[in-house]
Amino acid sequence: MKSVNPIKRGYLALEEWFNISFGPEWNPLYHLGTLTFFFFWVVLVSGIYLFIYFDTSVSGAYNSVEYLTHEQWYLGGVMRSLHRYASDAAVATIILHMFREFALDRYRGFRWFSWMTGVPTLWFVITLGITGYWLVWDELGLYVAVLSSQLMDALPIVAGSMASNFLEGQLTDRFFTLMGFLHLLGQPVILIFALWIHVKRLSHVEVSAPRGLAIGSFIALLALSFIWPAVSHEPANLHKVPAVLNLDWFYLNIYPALDYLTAGQTWILTLGVTTLLMIMPWLPPKKTGAAAEVHLDECNGCGQCAVDCPFDAISVRTRTDGARWEYEVVVDDNLCAACGICVGSCHSSNPFRSSKKALETGIDMPQFPIDQVRSQTKAALDALQGESKIIVFGCDHSFDVSELKEANVATLSFLCTGMMPPTLVEYALKNGADGVFLTGCRNGDCYFRYGNVWLDKRFYEGRKPVLRERVDRSRITIFRAAVTDSKKIRRELAAFTDRISELKRVADDAGMKEAENA
Amino acid sequence: MLSPKRLILQVLNYTVFMVLVWYFSFSPPYVRLTPEQSMITLAVSHAGKPVQECRRKSPEELAKLPPNMRVLEECPRERSPVKIEVLLDDEAVIDQHVNPPGLYKDQGVDIYHSVKVPIGEHRLEVRMNDNVREDGPTHHYLQSVSLDPAELLVIQFNSAANQFVIR
Numbered sequence: 279m280k281s282v283n284p285i286k287r288g289y290l291a292l293e294e295w296f297n298i299s300f301g302p303e304w305n306p307l308y309h310l311g312t313l314t315f316f317f318f319w320v321v322l323v324s325g326i327y328l329f330i331y332f333d334t335s336v337s338g339a340y341n342s343v344e345y346l347t348h349e350q351w352y353l354g355g356v357m358r359s360l361h362r363y364a365s366d367a368a369v370a371t372i373i374l375h376m377f378r379e380f381a382l383d384r385y386r387g388f389r390w391f392s393w394m395t396g397v398p399t400l401w402f403v404i405t406l407g408i409t410g411y412w413l414v415w416d417e418l419g420l421y422v423a424v425l426s427s428q429l430m431d432a433l434p435i436v437a438g439s440m441a442s443n444f445l446e447g448q449l450t451d452r453f454f455t456l457m458g459f460l461h462l463l464g465q466p467v468i469l470i471f472a473l474w475i476h477v478k479r480l481s482h483v484e485v486s487a488p489r490g491l492a493i494g495s496f497i498a499l500l501a502l503s504f505i506w507p508a509v510s511h512e513p514a515n516l517h518k519v520p521a522v523l524n525l526d527w528f529y530l531n532i533y534p535a536l537d538y539l540t541a542g543q544t545w546i547l548t549l550g551v552t553t554l555l556m557i558m559p560w561l562p563p564k565k566t567g568a569a570a571e572v573h574l575d576e577c578n579g580c581g582q583c584a585v586d587c588p589f590d591a592i593s594v595r596t597r598t599d600g601a602r603w604e605y606e607v608v609v610d611d612n613l614c615a616a617c618g619i620c621v622g623s624c625h626s627s628n629p630f631r632s633s634k635k636a637l638e639t640g641i642d643m644p645q646f647p648i649d650q651v652r653s654q655t656k657a658a659l660d661a662l663q664g665e666s667k668i669i670v671f672g673c674d675h676s677f678d679v680s681e682l683k684e685a686n687v688a689t690l691s692f693l694c695t696g697m698m699p700p701t702l703v704e705y706a707l708k709n710g711a712d713g714v715f716l717t718g719c720r721n722g723d724c725y726f727r728y729g730n731v732w733l734d735k736r737f738y739e740g741r742k743p744v745l746r747e748r749v750d751r752s753r754i755t756i757f758r759a760a761v762t763d764s765k766k767i768r769r770e771l772a773a774f775t776d777r778i779s780e781l782k783r784v785a786d787d788a789g790m791k792e793a794e795n796a
Numbered sequence: 797m798l799s800p801k802r803l804i805l806q807v808l809n810y811t812v813f814m815v816l817v818w819y820f821s822f823s824p825p826y827v828r829l830t831p832e833q834s835m836i837t838l839a840v841s842h843a844g845k846p847v848q849e850c851r852r853k854s855p856e857e858l859a860k861l862p863p864n865m866r867v868l869e870e871c872p873r874e875r876s877p878v879k880i881e882v883l884l885d886d887e888a889v890i891d892q893h894v895n896p897p898g899l900y901k902d903q904g905v906d907i908y909h910s911v912k913v914p915i916g917e918h919r920l921e922v923r924m925n926d927n928v929r930e931d932g933p934t935h936h937y938l939q940s941v942s943l944d945p946a947e948l949l950v951i952q953f954n955s956a957a958n959q960f961v962i963r
Contacts, residue, residue, distance in 0.1 A: 296809070298805065299802060299805035299806055299808075299809050300802070300805075300806060300809070301802070306809075362821065363814070363817055363818070363821065366817045366820070366821045367813075367814075367817050370813070370816070370817060421828070428908060431906070431908060437897075438841070438906055439839065439841060439906035439907075439908045441839070441908040442839045442841065442906070442908060445837075445839055445950055445952070445963070490798075494806060494810055495810070497810075498810035498811070498813070498814045499814070501814070502814045502817070502818055506818050508821075516948070517947070517948055518946050518947060518948055519828065519829055519834070519835045519946050519947070519948045520828060520946075521827070521828055521829040521830075521831075521833075521945070521946040522825050522826070522827050522828070522829075523825065523826045523828060524822040524823065524825050524826075525822075525825070525826045526820070526821050526822070527820045527821075527823075528817075528820055528821065534826055534828075537828065
């Protein structure tokens with residue numbers, strides 16, 4: 279039985295709660311990245327509206343924000359609140375996104391790049407928020423401005439004292455306009471670039487949240503904006519120190535540290551935490567399995583594996599072996615996550631082929647070749663006993679299917695269920711299985727991103743390679759389960775076994791009647 | 797179609813999330829200064845005196861130089877560190893000793909340091925030494941100050957007038 283650490287167990291329980299509430303399609307924990315993008319869209323649109331009315335001068339900034347908040351509360355005030363709360367919600371979803379990857383151990387191995395580039399991306403978001411608070415130019419804006427400047431002054435690259443700009447008689451509109459430029463253009467451009475880098479090693483990147491989730495989130499943000507509108511502190515006063523501050527802890531949590539540490543120590547703390555987060559994929563490192571291998575003798579260069587690869591590790595190029603096909607595929611070992619989804623994509627991964635010799639396919643996994651998949655399936659089916667013979671196909675990253683093994687139940691675990699060619703199901707049904715029970719990572723939560731998505735599409739939506747029409751779907755079921763879903767999967771398997779027994783009984787009765795009639 | 801059960805659960809989840817977003821967007825409040833506290837900020841931009849006096853070149857030295865480079869005095873570039881002490885009722889609340897930046901230690905010093913202090917009447921004393929060739933303070937400032945809650949008292953140095961300025 280797989281051991282599950284308490285953090286993962288707790289996270290999976292939360293995920294299940296959201297599955298009950300939202301269903302897998304709208305489960306926010308499966309869409310934390312796209313949800314963050316959605317919040318940024320809200321921030322962008324509301325920000326453009328605020329900018330129209332915003333006065334980028336020291337004397338006019340506060341009043342222009344106050345005008346929007348109070349005189350134009352029904353639109354400007356709501357836009358301001360949306361701007362603030364969507365920004366906060368974005369940080370919340372980013373932190374949840376990080377926690378999720380950590381809890382599910384999806385930050386090490388081949389995922390190091392996404393994790394490592396994600397950490398500075400979070401800081402870019404935070405600094406974007408900081409300059410936003412600065413622009414309001416209330417007591418909080420002054421506090422943020424002075425303390426940010428003190429932090430900058432501690433860097434050896436900054437000449438002079440930036441903090442001295444915020445003493446009476448020193449502050450100019452030029453400095454304020456610079457901040458406006460940074461917040462409105464400079465930082466967003468850097469952030470977009472960072473996000474591009476962050477998803478660089480992925481294919482089929484989704485940036486749009488499911489419509490239902492986006493609508494629900496927007497209504498919730500709107501309701502919050504009407505119930506508790508965002509308001510300013512008192513206007514910035516260079517003679518006074520802001521004594522009590524309603525800090526936005528999503529963005530400004532580092533500032534109180536400056537009351538206890540020097541700016542240099544605060545930098546060391548921040549950079550230390552950042553470095554620690556960035557090197558986490560190697561604490562300890564996780565070995566990625568052997569990369570997929572292309573067998574050109576069996577590859578016709580159709581490129582389906584390149585289309586299906588979730589990590590952009592396969593590319594199509596002009597044929598190099600002189601064969602009659604125009605193209606061939608090539609695997610970048612450094613990008614390959616060893617999921618085996620490409621094996622499931624390949625038309626040559628057909629167990630009905632070349633039954634007298636070893637089965638070879640166009641692209642294969644050295645650690646679990648398709649010939650071994652076929653021979654293990656055959657051996658498992660041959661060993662089955664009992665009335666209703668079931669074979670369970672699962673994956674190494676979800677519920678451990680070997681726990682389900684019984685006299686009438688055979689099991690086989692793949693690197694990912696997306697590795698399973700649809701023809702293997704047909705093969706199993708023709709070689710002794712009365713039913714095929716498929717499991718794997720929970721819907722919407724494939725460890726390798728698209729394994730269970732492609733499998734569903736191959737079975738039910740005509741994605742190549744398809745499960746042929748003639749295969750009896752009533753003898754196949756898909757029930758996906760996390761490592762903690764033992765009771766559920768056993769219950770489902772028992773129900774499926776009963777259903778198959780019933781199907782067999784009905785079929786036997788029908789056969790007997792036919793025989794009698796004959 | 798969304799079932800009533802799911803609708804209720806979703807409303808509940810959105811409410812919990814948004815309440816958390818709202819709460820941490822404003823709370824808990826951070827008390828930077830209690831009603832009994834004010835703040836003193838020392839903000840000084842000042843170049844210390846050169847570490848050595850200028851030396852007059854001898855006629856022999858000058859004769860060795862090309863005619864266009866015969867400057868009479870040779871002045872060292874390195875400047876003295878700036879040491880500033882701020883005392884409130886004879887108790888040091890700020891003590892800054894800053895070396896001049898730059899490869900040749902020839903640039904001005906920027907000091908920005910804030911400290912929380914109790915409100916009320918105080919005897920404020922500022923001492924600065926900007927010359928390694930002199931012992932003790934080269935500049936001295938003494939004044940009684942009255943600080944209100946959350947008031948900011950800024951101590952600056954006007955290098956042109958060669959004196960401290962309190963705002």
